[in-house]
Amino acid sequence: MELLDQLKEKIKERLPELDVVIGWEQGFDPLHATPLFMRTEEDVDRLVFSPLCVHNLASHLTGLKGKKVGIVVKGCDSRSVVELLQEKLLVREDVTVFGLPCTGVVSLKKIKHALGGLDKVASAEFNGNELKVSAAGAARVLPLNEIAADKCGRCQYHNALLSDVFVGAPVEAAAEDNYADVEAFQAKSPQEQAAYWRDAMQRCLRCYACRNACPMCVCRDHCVAQSREPHWMTQQDTVQEKWFFQMIHALHLAGRCTECGECERACPVGIPLLLLKRKINKEIKELFDYQAGTKIDATPPLLSFKVEEENINERGW
């Protein structure tokens, strides 16, 4: 609570010079937080911060261009802000970052699995490393590490990498990411992989929540998924088209994706989209020793080159 009070105080201090500050508030049920756009002190009083604050609020930044915007970020969210700044998609002076330390957020999908559904949640409360939920008349206690988002288990940046105001005590821990999930998936045969994606893509609705939730998908209104010039895709609802869109999304994020996982979280039909981006990130790391969203003054690896590449073999025949 103390952290939250400090945060509110700091936001109130800066609010007069800002058009809006983005944070979280309680959503439609006890398990859902929802983005909060604070313009007045009363708005700030509705601010919450807990492991339920899953949204990466940086996704809203490019839509607020030209405004003085404050944003509350967790460690992972801050990487998106860094990447946006690096790509000059934001003006540094226009953004005030309220950085937080974070020990992890929940995966609502995991809670849904544990509870058998999220439709009837009556209360939810965090107690140390446990979540106490009552749903459909029954109470359950879920340890945080069992319901934490996958990304939190491999988090290397618990604390906001960039902040104008940092609130709270930095978290010391940092995990290693060995891309075990990617490795495991790669162990499948191409046929198995293809079948997996074919099945998953079949239920894709082409709602583009994955794209619009992505903080780095800055084309949005001009996305090639729906344009005729260029006409990369048809509007047919075939698996190929839906799958091809995910390839576009992943490749357009190559060297840019900060692995916030919003694409996957936003997907209403639960397609594990982050895997595709993590695969590319794994390769980008290996090839160029680069991690998106960690340095403002870096150049994304696919927008640069070296005359002699250390890790790419020249592919002589």
Place this chain on the structure above:
Amino acid sequence: MKIGVFICHCGSNIAGTVDVAKVAEEVGKLPDVAYSTDTMYACSEPGQEGIIQAIKDHNLDGVVVASCTPRMHEPTFRRTVERAGLNRYMFEMANIREHVSWIGKDKESNTQKAVDLASIAVAKLTQDRPLIAKKFGVNKRVMVIGGGVAGIQAALDCADGGLEVVLVEKTATIGGKMAKLDKTFPTVDCSSCILGPKMVDVAQHPNITLYANAEVDSVKGYVGNFEVAVKKKATYVDWTACTGCGLCTEKCPSKKATDYFNEKIATTTAISIAFPQAIPKKASIDPEYCIKITKDKCGVCEKLCPTKAIRYDMQDETVIEPVGAIIAATGYDLFDYTRYGEYGGGRYPDVITSLQYERILSASGPMAGHIKRPSDGKEPKNVVFVQCVGSRDKSVDRPYCSGFCCMYTAKQAIQTKDHLPDSQTYVFYMDIRAPGKMYDEFTRRAMEEYGARYIRGRVAMIYPKGDKYIVRGADTLAGTQVEVEADLVVLAVGAEAAKGASNLAEKLRISYDKYGFYMESHVKLRPVETNTAGVFLAGSCQGPKDIPSSVAQGSAAASKVLGLFSKDELESDPQVASVDIKRCVGCGKCIETCPFGAIEETDFRGEPKANVIETVCQGCGVCTSTCPQGAIQLQHFTDNQILAEVNALCQQPLVTSFE
């Protein structure tokens, strides 16, 4: 769309292994193809007339020719369709000769492949749009980089043709390698006697601005409108004041400075003038050896200088020269023979390079034209010439022939005999390359009249024995080992690309081969052009050349520039990138990746947007594949055009078929 398709027989070149009539028939079934036929020679006069007639008869709005490579006849056919009133970009070519008939044996497969390739061309054409070239003005000034004989010739020809010329020379004097030579083959006439007057012409020509001791720093712009930044390196002497009287060089107490002009066989003073005929004849200070600059003592030259031209605090200075064309004439450098450990690797004082020998032979050289051994000043008796040092040798990555070494070695053998009638010369050679006018006769004279002993074989080793050297090699004609006792060994070191050549090439955006020699546009047909419009080549920067060839290229490059400048306006290639302002989100990724700086950020109603500087854009399309939303499209190679080609080859079936 109404497309006409013409399948060329190319005599039997295509028709021999492709059923051209079948191809025409199959492609004719495509919905947009209104007319399809086969033709004997599409590129011939009647072939082209046939295309023009068909365009008129069938009201065609685009043409596909399936014949040879577009790299050959695309321009031809573009002109053809233009003559018929179509835009020249409403034309596509399918390469069914080089890519089909000449490489595939099976007629059926070839025919199907030809159908596919022609169909791709049709698919692309349905997406083509007329493109119109923009005109832009030309700055009729030319820059020549390099003041060797090729550069001098190019500069003089351009200047005589009425152009303003900026000549940029890296060293303190023009003249290049030729100025260092004593005599030239096959006439054995005095090098400086024939070059000197040309150098003076350069100095006196009203149209030529000469920057000696200067280098090109950066090149911006495009044909007709380059902006070249030239860095004038500090000489510590105000050249506007210096009269070249030479008083300073006489009195300079620092006499150990490296004498580059004399190929380091002597030393010079810290303040010096390269040689008596130097152009410009101005003194310059080598700061490394100047006592005043290094130790803040001395200052003799400053006190002596009658025109008060000395400036110890001089800095490098950059000037911007706007020009419309650039001739690169940066010459060559010598192979570093010290890489041959078996020849002493530079440790033996009497094993010298051929160019050092030229300086020894030169009457104005450090030995005043007397042949003496560098080690002890004695006249040599046996002089051994070793050819192909750093030429035709894969082991040092110099597999190519430097071309002129055979000739100058023969010349030096002749000169040796002239200077020292008692001497005996030996020449170890691999083959004698003497294909020029009077060249072979000349080498024969060296052997027959001047007694040079030619031994065919590589030298395996040179080692000292007493005050002499043993040159051991094979005589491959006799099939024996040979050992020759030598007083002086002259290595015919090969030519390699000038140091920094690749660096300059990148600034000029021209390509170079793996040895650093600049790439001409076409080996045979465009020898002085490059693939960058407005940049031309002359002399050895393109590959080793003797003097007549270098001079010829200098003139050739000049004539290309004069031709280019004969128009007041140039047409830009419309195959450039173009921004859809509605789709551009102003992220600047294209600006970041453009290799030519051809994209700039502009403001459109308060939003940043990309803007293509059409004359700078070279049409590579890196921007198009960088832009995620496809807002910047390379005209004539747009996403939709390439996608149409892909779809022509493989497309997903539609969700419903018509039936």
Place this chain on the structure above:
Amino acid sequence: MAAKYLKKENLVSWLQTLAKERLTLVPRREGDAVVFRPFAPGQDIPLDQQATTPPKAAVFPQCEPLLAFKYAKDPENPGKVGVQVKEKLGDTPSVVVGCRPCDARGFLTFDRVYDSDRASDLNYLTRRRNTLFATLACDEPASTCFCNWVGSGPADAEGSDILMVPVEGGFVLEPVTEAGEKLMEQAPLEDAGDKAALAEAVKENAAKALGEAPDLSQAREKLLSLFDNMDFWEGVSAKCISCGACTYLCPTCYCFNITDEQSGAEGVRLRTWDNCMSYLFTMEASGHNPRPTKAHRLKNRVGHKFSYYPDIHDGHIACCGCGRCIKSCPSSVDIRQIVLQAIAASAASE
């Protein structure tokens, strides 16, 4: 026919029978989602909660051909190309089993638009006439449910052919239409007996659990009165990310796009779901866009459902209260809140 009882264990055999004559769509778990798919023997049929996606696609597919066309050449004159078109109507007899009352009722919103005095959408109507709904009544509302706000309820049979009320051990099936009755004839049913009373209790409890519904009748004028209050709309749309999750999961969202695709000489004109939250929805070729921001677009989405549509269609709200737009919204935008806020805000400004 009166209400009958279907034992849980007999559900599959009924579905098997149905599947012989009709494309039988039932909920199926796929990944983290429950979606409607053709029934296959041996599959698990998750009926305990509302499916992730509604069975909208059964009648109104995500993508369908409106027509196919073909360019044909005149053999005499290859320069003359003719074109033929063919309509493409899907008339496979289908039945959806296990959807919820809100899901089935959603099509009523379609019907008023797709079959009007002005036009009859044959593609839609052909499928509509060939599709039946055996709807499962809800026993307990989810936190996102608000069917009672829009004039419906957890056991609303309107739009369904059979209403299945879940009771201990099985379902009480109530025929709603003649076609539904016929379907029931194929089921291994028992007399409802005292199960009928149990079913009534389930219905009652569910209705009670939903609580009191606010009066939305004034929303029609209130939303219009707020039309020019862009501050309001910017406020409520701030967290929206303009994706199509809400519209594509909505049983009542009926807007669509038409695009052509061609391959060689043949092609199709496709009808695909479209999303009014997309910038492109109203984007004109000139570059002008009457709804340039998400605030404009959300205003139209809410306005259309709660004001413009009811205005044209006898007060019927174009929302079935299923709550999927709330539940599946990546930002948890709550359309209930927006409507209530609109009513409150315009009241405050009056």
Place this chain on the structure above:
Amino acid sequence: MPKKSKNQEARNPYLPAIGTIIETIQETPTIKTFRVVLDDKDEMERFTFQPGQVGQLSAFGVGEATFVINSSPTRMDYLQFSVMRAGEVTAKLHALSTGDQVGVRAPLGNWFPYEELKGKDIVFIGGGIGMAPLRTLLLYMLDNRKDYGKITLLYGARTPQDMAFQYELPEWLEREDLDATLTIDVEAEGWEHSVGLIPNVLLEMAPSAENCAAITCGPPIMIKFTLQALQKLGFQDDQIITTLEKRMKCGVGICGRCNIGTKYVCVDGPVFTYAQLKTLPNEL
């Protein structure tokens, strides 16, 4: 489940009739006119429409776009559409020539209230491609000349080259029963007519508002200032009639994108009086 369609005809509203282009006219660098005859002779003979109604032209493979039928119902030799090149469909249409086939879904939408306008003076004010919808009504009125009072036409374009319908302008200028004025934005060589922006020229012409209706169409900015000018001249809101353009797909009020509040431009429009527009929410 609806058993029977409410719409008795129940023809497929998405199925276009096939028509053949019998003539094209390159009106301006960006506007091309197509004269189309439906291939089915009976259908062509039966075809009727009202001035102001629109049609959807199909370039199969690319898509459909909406254009007003700018020929007059009184002259049914062909249906005329004038297409300004803007997007993908219009680009494809521009590539078509005589003998090519197109799809036609027409007539769609409402029309000018030509019956109610009988006996009134009429002022037509057209800008650029906005002249096309006016042309159909103008021709209709000229063909029923006795039914209407004084008819005035003000047609403006950016430059002389941008002026469409040049083949009939001389006739319009010469007709005694039509007061036609042409204007361009800025002076150009060889231009013998008015120069100036449409609203300014309109104010100079100062047509009387009494028993008069103004019918105007053009780019949004022109409409904005023309409305102001008309108001200055004393025209009431219900005396001003215009026609709207929106992104349309289905053309029959279903697909849901062309609405302004409760009104669907494709079926309730495109013709509105300014008075009607004022009752709609502000979302043009």
Place this chain on the structure above:
Amino acid sequence: MSAAPGNELRIIGFLCNWCSYGGADTAGVGRMTQPTDLRIIRVPCSGRIDPLFVLKALVNGADGVLVSGCHPRDCHYAEGNFYARRRLEVLKRFLQVLGIDERRFEYTWVSASEGQRWQEVVQKFTERIHELGPAPKITPDQMAMAETMAAQPR
């Protein structure tokens, strides 16, 4: 368009105009016999090749895709192939997670003079694709089968 006769597979090549397309021409001029499966699409520079073209071809059913450009440091446009090298390498590795056999895509560098090298490249790549056989296609039938399979209890 129908696939080629006989047992040809569908292989698409994207070649830069200045080097590799010229190299293929050189091979042709030298009458260097090659398998006939490959269909070449000419682009100005390997830097113009959006990796998505390759994916589009593969998703659309191509059995193999070959990209060839100027050797690094030899780009006609100075830097195009440097960008291409990074993009194509990332693409190649990306395939490992998509279920598209990465051997179906290859990129290489062939200069305009390397006719023989081009011949070898085409030879080897075509052989490789034939070893892999036709690419698995997603057909409606297959989808229906997958659906039935997926409906089985898990």
